[in-house]
Amino acid sequence: MSQAIEARFAVVRGDFRLEFDVALPGRGVTALFGPSGCGKTSCLRAMAGLDRAAGGYFAVGNEVWQDDARRHFVPTHRRSLGYVFQEAHLFPHLSVRENLEFGRRRRRGGDSRFDPAEVVTLLGLESLLERGPEGLSGGERQRVAIARALAASPRLLLMDEPLSALDLRRKQEILPYLERLHDSLSIPVIYVSHSPDEVARLADHLVLLDGGRVVASGPVQETLARVDLPPIFADDAGVVIETVHQAVEADHLSRLGFADGSLCVGQRPEPLGSRLRCRIHARDVSLALHKPAASSITNILAGQVSAVEASDRPGQVLVQVRVGETPILARITERSRRELAIAPGLAVWVQIKAVALLA
Amino acid sequence: MDAQDLAAVWLTVKLAGVVTGLLLVVATPLAWWLARTESWLKPVIGAVVAMPLVLPPTVIGFYLLLVLGPHGPIGRLTEALGLGGLPFTFAGLVVGSLIYSLPFVVQPVQNAFEAIGRRPLEVAATLGAGPWDAFWSVALPMARPGLLTGAILGFAHTVGEFGVVLMIGGNIPEQTRVVSVQIYDHVEALEYVQAHWLAGGMVAFSFVVLVAVYGLNRRFAGDRP
Numbered sequence: 001m002s003q004a005i006e007a008r009f010a011v012v013r014g015d016f017r018l019e020f021d022v023a024l025p026g027r028g029v030t031a032l033f034g035p036s037g038c039g040k041t042s043c044l045r046a047m048a049g050l051d052r053a054a055g056g057y058f059a060v061g062n063e064v065w066q067d068d069a070r071r072h073f074v075p076t077h078r079r080s081l082g083y084v085f086q087e088a089h090l091f092p093h094l095s096v097r098e099n100l101e102f103g104r105r106r107r108r109g110g111d112s113r114f115d116p117a118e119v120v121t122l123l124g125l126e127s128l129l130e131r132g133p134e135g136l137s138g139g140e141r142q143r144v145a146i147a148r149a150l151a152a153s154p155r156l157l158l159m160d161e162p163l164s165a166l167d168l169r170r171k172q173e174i175l176p177y178l179e180r181l182h183d184s185l186s187i188p189v190i191y192v193s194h195s196p197d198e199v200a201r202l203a204d205h206l207v208l209l210d211g212g213r214v215v216a217s218g219p220v221q222e223t224l225a226r227v228d229l230p231p232i233f234a235d236d237a238g239v240v241i242e243t244v245h246q247a248v249e250a251d252h253l254s255r256l257g258f259a260d261g262s263l264c265v266g267q268r269p270e271p272l273g274s275r276l277r278c279r280i281h282a283r284d285v286s287l288a289l290h291k292p293a294a295s296s297i298t299n300i301l302a303g304q305v306s307a308v309e310a311s312d313r314p315g316q317v318l319v320q321v322r323v324g325e326t327p328i329l330a331r332i333t334e335r336s337r338r339e340l341a342i343a344p345g346l347a348v349w350v351q352i353k354a355v356a357l358l359a
Numbered sequence: 360m361d362a363q364d365l366a367a368v369w370l371t372v373k374l375a376g377v378v379t380g381l382l383l384v385v386a387t388p389l390a391w392w393l394a395r396t397e398s399w400l401k402p403v404i405g406a407v408v409a410m411p412l413v414l415p416p417t418v419i420g421f422y423l424l425l426v427l428g429p430h431g432p433i434g435r436l437t438e439a440l441g442l443g444g445l446p447f448t449f450a451g452l453v454v455g456s457l458i459y460s461l462p463f464v465v466q467p468v469q470n471a472f473e474a475i476g477r478r479p480l481e482v483a484a485t486l487g488a489g490p491w492d493a494f495w496s497v498a499l500p501m502a503r504p505g506l507l508t509g510a511i512l513g514f515a516h517t518v519g520e521f522g523v524v525l526m527i528g529g530n531i532p533e534q535t536r537v538v539s540v541q542i543y544d545h546v547e548a549l550e551y552v553q554a555h556w557l558a559g560g561m562v563a564f565s566f567v568v569l570v571a572v573y574g575l576n577r578r579f580a581g582d583r584p
Contacts, residue, residue: 050481076484077492083485089478093500102496106487152486
């Protein structure tokens with residue numbers, strides 16, 4: 001069921017021109033990431049058919065929804081998709097249950113991909129069903145909006161910054177639900193965001209947009225580890241690593257294994273064997289030529305420099321180090337780079353000061 | 360009140376009821392189109408709909424008389440169809456009132472549709488509702504306060520009209536003699552007591568209607584999420 005998504009659009013709005021031409025994986029979460037005004041939402045609207053981008057082509061698996069070369073355009077209401085807008089936009093004249101029913105009754109395509117009861121449980125809506133939208137908090141509304149989109153059993157879920165209208169606390173309240181979705185959804189999700197944190201937590205595949213152009217498209221681990229892109233991420237440059245909770249050790253520590261080594265973090269509540277996603281900021285990584293003998297840092301890994309690039313800040317460089325196959329980014333000063341003669345091929349020790357757990 | 364007064368009251372209520380029903384059918388699609396179109400025709404049609412707000416009723420009545428009369432284009436058509444002439448009949452009153460009260464229904468309904476905006480309809484489309492479906496299942500229910508306001512104003516305004524009725528309906532008992540005309544007759548005949556009964560009733564009715572409209576608007580405004 002890895003039917004790929006193919007999207008080609010050119011959107012012109014005044015001076016702004018968006019060129020979008022990518023193939024996306026047919027499952028998992030694809031993040032469309034970029035600064036405000038880079039054309040992310042235009043892309044998503046074109047995919048949904050809400051706006052008709054001229055000369056476009058859009059296909060999900062074997063279903064072609066737009067092919068202007070053949071004058072083929074499926075209107076939005078005949079596309080089997082779900083769309084979550086920035087604001088929940090629940091129908092005010094319907095209860096939560098009726099909002100969910102709205103899409104379910106109009107399901108396109110015969111097969112039901114989601115059990116409505118399961119969607120309700122997944123998003124924690126059991127106690128809200130009989131209430132009207134006006135009594136719900138912002139976070140609850142957005143959860144209902146996501147459930148409503150899923151209740152229609154779409155074969156593609158489009159999300160346009162679904163957290164951007166919420167304050168930090170509400171975001172923290174919804175993110176766990178999105179992560180549960182991520183783990184249990186079999187359909188592809190295209191998620192528009194300008195938050196590096198959301199991308200690091202949720203995305204499997206990353207498309208970077210800047211100034212109406214696709215700057216990069218690839219698996220999230222590889223793309224976040226590229227040294228030539230981080231100006232877009234600025235201070236948030238860093239990699240994500242998929243790990244497995246391997247062991248609980250003495251001193252309230254947990255060991256997380258990844259393909260080429262392991263990391264030690266404060267003890268985790270998740271059962272052994274759970275998959276955990278970690279984020280390591282480039283600013284939290286330093287490099288040494290010899291294995292530091294006496295250091296308070298617990299995570300020290302051996303690796304080999306694979307790329308060096310000037311960073312967005314004067315006097316600083318970004319270094320990509322491979323620990324086995326796993327890339328890690330480090331931000332160091334230009335002076336250190338010169339004094340340690342850091343260049344591709346050099347064997348180094350990677351010292352990781354902080355590991356952020358994203359699950 | 361005598362039998363003639365009661366007949367006038369009944370005729371007025373019947374006229375206003377029929378006109379309000381027809382107005383909702385005519386004004387709702389018109390308001391929908393005005394709220395959503397980007398056509399250059401929008402200001403033109405909008406102005407035509409609003410004309411009765413600024414024109415003296417006698418002007419509308421005069422031209423309706425010409426158009427509907429035996430030598431007017433619509434008069435000829437109704438004659439040819441065997442429907443007879445419309446002036447000085449109940450049907451003629453209905454047509455005149457429709458035109459005269461149209462802006463009072465179109466404008467609140469149009470405002471309600473405009474307040475909804477495009478987004479709820481886009482949401483409906485992404486959930487599988489086609490344009491027709493979304494109109495019935497989302498736009499109309501969401502515009503309910505506007506429709507209710509429009510219906511009340513249309514009814515009340517039809518009850519309160521005088522000039523157009525006199526021009527095109529004349530003064531035929533149980534056919535075209537509505538309350539406002541009956542009051543005029545009473546005053547002409549110096550029957551002030553009877554005039555008071557009807558006029559006072561109109562004052563009370565108008566007050567109640569307007570309180571209802573403003574109350575409704577406040578309640579729905581408070582409901583907004």
